[in-house]
Amino acid sequence: MDFALIGGTGMDHLSLDRKKDITVDTPYGAVSLQTGEISGVEMVFLRRHGSGHTVPPHRINYRGNIWALKKLGVRKILATGAVGSIYPDYRIGDIVLVDQFLDFTKNRPQTFFDGGERGVLHVDVSEPYCPDLRKTILFGAQSIGVEVKTAGVYVCTEGPRFETPAEIKMYSILGGHLVGMTGVPEVVLARELGICYAAVALVTNEAAGISKQPLTHAEVTATMNMLGITAAKLINSTCRHLTKEQYCYCLTGGTEAGLF
Numbered sequence: 001m002d003f004a005l006i007g008g009t010g011m012d013h014l015s016l017d018r019k020k021d022i023t024v025d026t027p028y029g030a031v032s033l034q035t036g037e038i039s040g041v042e043m044v045f046l047r048r049h050g051s052g053h054t055v056p057p058h059r060i061n062y063r064g065n066i067w068a069l070k071k072l073g074v075r076k077i078l079a080t081g082a083v084g085s086i087y088p089d090y091r092i093g094d095i096v097l098v099d100q101f102l103d104f105t106k107n108r109p110q111t112f113f114d115g116g117e118r119g120v121l122h123v124d125v126s127e128p129y130c131p132d133l134r135k136t137i138l139f140g141a142q143s144i145g146v147e148v149k150t151a152g153v154y155v156c157t158e159g160p161r162f163e164t165p166a167e168i169k170m171y172s173i174l175g176g177h178l179v180g181m182t183g184v185p186e187v188v189l190a191r192e193l194g195i196c197y198a199a200v201a202l203v204t205n206e207a208a209g210i211s212k213q214p215l216t217h218a219e220v221t222a223t224m225n226m227l228g229i230t231a232a233k234l235i236n237s238t239c240r241h242l243t244k245e246q247y248c249y250c251l252t253g254g255t256e257a258g259l260f
């Protein structure tokens with residue numbers, strides 16, 4: 001299994017063929033996954049919030065999830081997640097290939113390397129999201145005429161509560177564009193194990209003060225539904241362009257660690 005999709009909120013429109021449930025044992029507990037095909041390409045599918053959306057962002061087993069994918073041989077991870085916009089250029093319905101993050105999480109294990117036998121690793125995240133995989137997604141988008149924004153600073157909060165207006169103002173002043181609760185440490189852990197990782201952020205809401213006029217509930221539901229359908233098309237198209245080779249810097253983390 002070379003490729004994986006980690007699906008967040010709003011991925012109900014994606015269909016996985018030849019679906020099979022599997023469980024992978026990791027040092028962090030057993031992880032439930034599905035294998036199958038998307039656009040004829042073998043994929044591992046991981047529902048970040050569990051089946052039935054029962055796991056909140058701060059309780060997700062990020063280390064177990066990434067370890068399980070590595071154990072299955074995964075080299076590239078496509079991740080999706082719903083985000084709120086805190087910057088006027090990003091509107092509801094936008095799809096963004098984020099390129100940087102600001103980490104405001106508080107209580108999550110951030111690394112596989114806690115010292116001891118496994119040692120210490122200061123992984124490089126100057127380009128946290130794989131530049132090659134981001135290009136593949138962009139190509140996947142262009143080939144079906146889907147518009148995506150190619151940069152954005154993702155702010156990861158601990159949750160599960162939403163942000164205060166004061167926090168939103170602070171994130172905005174610090175250079176954040178989008179806010180979510182699940183992107184970190186997922187992206188960092190993938191880098192530590194030498195897996196390419198790119199995130200597709202789906203803008204499903206706007207923070208207070210960003211939207212000029214409030215949307216009706218019907219408008220929000222319709223937009224979310226359309227965004228889900230478009231995101232599924234984008235993933236389908238991207239899968240057709242995935243290649244096994246890793247020519248990027250991402251591989252270095254795993255090689256240095258020598259864990260697998």
Ligand SMILES: [Zn+2]
Pocket residue numbers: 130131132133195196197246248249250251
């Ligand atoms: Zn890479």
